[in-house]
Amino acid sequence: MKYDFDTIIDRRGTDTVKIGRLKELFGKEDLIPLWVADMDFETPPFIRKALEDRFRHPIFGYTIAFEDYWQSIISWLKYLHGWEIRREWLTYIPGIVKGIGLAIVHFTGKGDHVIIQPPVYHPFRMVTERNGRVVQNNPLIWDGTRYQMDLDHMEDVLKRRRCPLLVLSNPHNPGGCMWSKETLADLAHICYKYNVTVISDEIHADMPMFGNRHTPFTSVSQEAAQVGIVFGAPSKTFNMAGLVSSFAVIENPQLRKAFYGFLHACELDDPTLIATIATHAAYSQGKEWHRQMLDYVENNINYVVTQLPRLIPLIKAPRPEASFLVWLDCRDLKKAGIEDIPGFFTGAGLALNDGSMFGPGGEGFMRLNVGCPKIILEKALEQLYDHYRSIIC
Numbered sequence: 001m002k003y004d005f006d007t008i009i010d011r012r013g014t015d016t017v018k019i020g021r022l023k024e025l026f027g028k029e030d031l032i033p034l035w036v037a038d039m040d041f042e043t044p045p046f047i048r049k050a051l052e053d054r055f056r057h058p059i060f061g062y063t064i065a066f067e068d069y070w071q072s073i074i075s076w077l078k079y080l081h082g083w084e085i086r087r088e089w090l091t092y093i094p095g096i097v098k099g100i101g102l103a104i105v106h107f108t109g110k111g112d113h114v115i116i117q118p119p120v121y122h123p124f125r126m127v128t129e130r131n132g133r134v135v136q137n138n139p140l141i142w143d144g145t146r147y148q149m150d151l152d153h154m155e156d157v158l159k160r161r162r163c164p165l166l167v168l169s170n171p172h173n174p175g176g177c178m179w180s181k182e183t184l185a186d187l188a189h190i191c192y193k194y195n196v197t198v199i200s201d202e203i204h205a206d207m208p209m210f211g212n213r214h215t216p217f218t219s220v221s222q223e224a225a226q227v228g229i230v231f232g233a234p235s236k237t238f239n240m241a242g243l244v245s246s247f248a249v250i251e252n253p254q255l256r257k258a259f260y261g262f263l264h265a266c267e268l269d270d271p272t273l274i275a276t277i278a279t280h281a282a283y284s285q286g287k288e289w290h291r292q293m294l295d296y297v298e299n300n301i302n303y304v305v306t307q308l309p310r311l312i313p314l315i316k317a318p319r320p321e322a323s324f325l326v327w328l329d330c331r332d333l334k335k336a337g338i339e340d341i342p343g344f345f346t347g348a349g350l351a352l353n354d355g356s357m358f359g360p361g362g363e364g365f366m367r368l369n370v371g372c373p374k375i376i377l378e379k380a381l382e383q384l385y386d387h388y389r390s391i392i393c
Ligand SMILES: Cc1ncc(COP(=O)(O)O)c(C=O)c1O
Pocket: 037, 094, 095, 096, 097, 098, 121, 169, 173, 201, 203, 204, 233, 235, 241, 246
């Protein structure tokens, strides 16, 4: 079956963040929304059908998380990443960011330092600070096309200061990097040495592009398995973020007992009816849709990374290794007198994420979401080019 990724779906009237917060955050509404990290493709028909079938029954009472739901997660991780996990390693969490918040509350105390590696998905910082913890930045190093981790700096920090927790974006949002097995093992080695628990947020893991492969953090070494907690979800991959279905995987029995005990005590490990149905449908019926979606998004990425620098050579658009976010290096726009880079994009009628929101090192970058019908990207690039010409001519 050929799935449809080309149709433009009108999302107005659905309270979607991508459109509903344009005025508040960008000052106007008539912008092409290429920001929030969900896709503009329809949630796959087999997921909608599974929910519709259940919704036909008139009672939505307390529901058991059926065994096939858990098994579908286990099978998917093996199918896609060759990662074999055991049923007891797995539990439900009510969203990845909420899971990170819960881990911060559980593993750290007020005033403790939590390591993050900016520029990185901004809720890592927000959840830390909102809970009265202190962000310890270990900035990533940009090599012109991708980021590298500065593990020497991290070790220097850990020699001086106790940091009980590190939150890792694997693959990396916004940079689109897939961390290598070696990098993850080196990171795990340091964290093991200094007794740092690692939350590896792997929400973008199922979208490796251009033949890359994802490496689950805890799979890289014994040390990683001791210190690591992996968070995953079908929400990005199958465009069902609003259904709130995520999971955690912990191999280390002591870590599991502590964290899962805490979740269980608060019944936060109890999946909702829609989470189980949608996740099971995604993972048990989603292989073909997933393959076609990756092909479509790869094609969109290729279009942007070749066309955009051709139209505006001052913007660099390196190809991401994973997911549907392209991290545009726009710093050279200043050479053309364009000082307000986010304002340049808004002026062109586009809503992208301003790189500075992701923390130090993000200034001058913009994050472009290409998970949409290609025709929208074509229009966006046309508008951007016209705006650029109107400024520099
Ligand atoms: C790296 C990363 N983690 C977590 C999330 C959000 O996950 P959730 O909606 O499950 O909290 C996002 C969404 O953009 C993300 O990019």
